Amino acid sequence: MDAKQLKQQAAQAALEFIEPNTIVGVGTGSTVNYFIDALATMKDDIAGAVSSSEASTQRLQEHGIEVIELNHTADIPVYVDGADEITAHLQMIKGGGGALTREKVIAAVAKRFVCIADESKLVDVLGRFPLPVEVLPMARSYVAREIVKLGGDPVWREGFVTDNGNLILDIHNLTILEPMKLEQQLNNIVGVVTNGLFAQRGADIALIASASGVDQRHAD
Numbered sequence: 001m002d003a004k005q006l007k008q009q010a011a012q013a014a015l016e017f018i019e020p021n022t023i024v025g026v027g028t029g030s031t032v033n034y035f036i037d038a039l040a041t042m043k044d045d046i047a048g049a050v051s052s053s054e055a056s057t058q059r060l061q062e063h064g065i066e067v068i069e070l071n072h073t074a075d076i077p078v079y080v081d082g083a084d085e086i087t088a089h090l091q092m093i094k095g096g097g098g099a100l101t102r103e104k105v106i107a108a109v110a111k112r113f114v115c116i117a118d119e120s121k122l123v124d125v126l127g128r129f130p131l132p133v134e135v136l137p138m139a140r141s142y143v144a145r146e147i148v149k150l151g152g153d154p155v156w157r158e159g160f161v162t163d164n165g166n167l168i169l170d171i172h173n174l175t176i177l178e179p180m181k182l183e184q185q186l187n188n189i190v191g192v193v194t195n196g197l198f199a200q201r202g203a204d205i206a207l208i209a210s211a212s213g214v215d216q217r218h219a220d
């Protein structure tokens, strides 16, 4: 089974968590694209979606799913999103697609975060995937210097602008033994909008697809 089929399986399994007549929180990325396609099969049973990116909004609308502004609802029972890395404790690195800030905001509002991923995303320790940090454009160099002081190796994702008009620094060469601490430290740097560590608010449920099926894991 190839990576595409595994992503599709995880995405399909997430439908089981969607509550009828509610607004669904929708993440960003290739795995989520399969989830959006699957969600379209039950679009008449949901009250619409809150989207974490312009790309997901476009795909949702192409399927005829109404996209609702987050400011117009406080009630999102379930948020479904992928991850770049996820641990057994369901802490994650996200933001490979650059949508980390909106993803984090919707995850904060949602009651349950369902992470969908193929087994290649499972890690013992976070940090092999470069950790994305969204920064205000004027603060890019300052934030990079502060990240170096924390032991990271920031690389500007040149040519990329987030949906919020900001820039991304990807931090290489991290071994993240204390994800909650690093998440806080990075967010404390002036000019950082947010970072891609989802440790304080990790996933509640992970649906991990492998050749033997979709494994359901719960946060401890």
Ligand SMILES: O=C(CO)[C@H](O)[C@H](O)COP(=O)(O)O
Binding pocket: 027, 028, 029, 030, 031, 032, 081, 082, 083, 084, 093, 094, 095, 096, 097, 098, 099, 100, 103
């Ligand atoms: O955080 C994300 C986007 O900002 C994605 O969830 C993450 O990059 C995983 O993407 P994919 O499903 O394409 O592997």
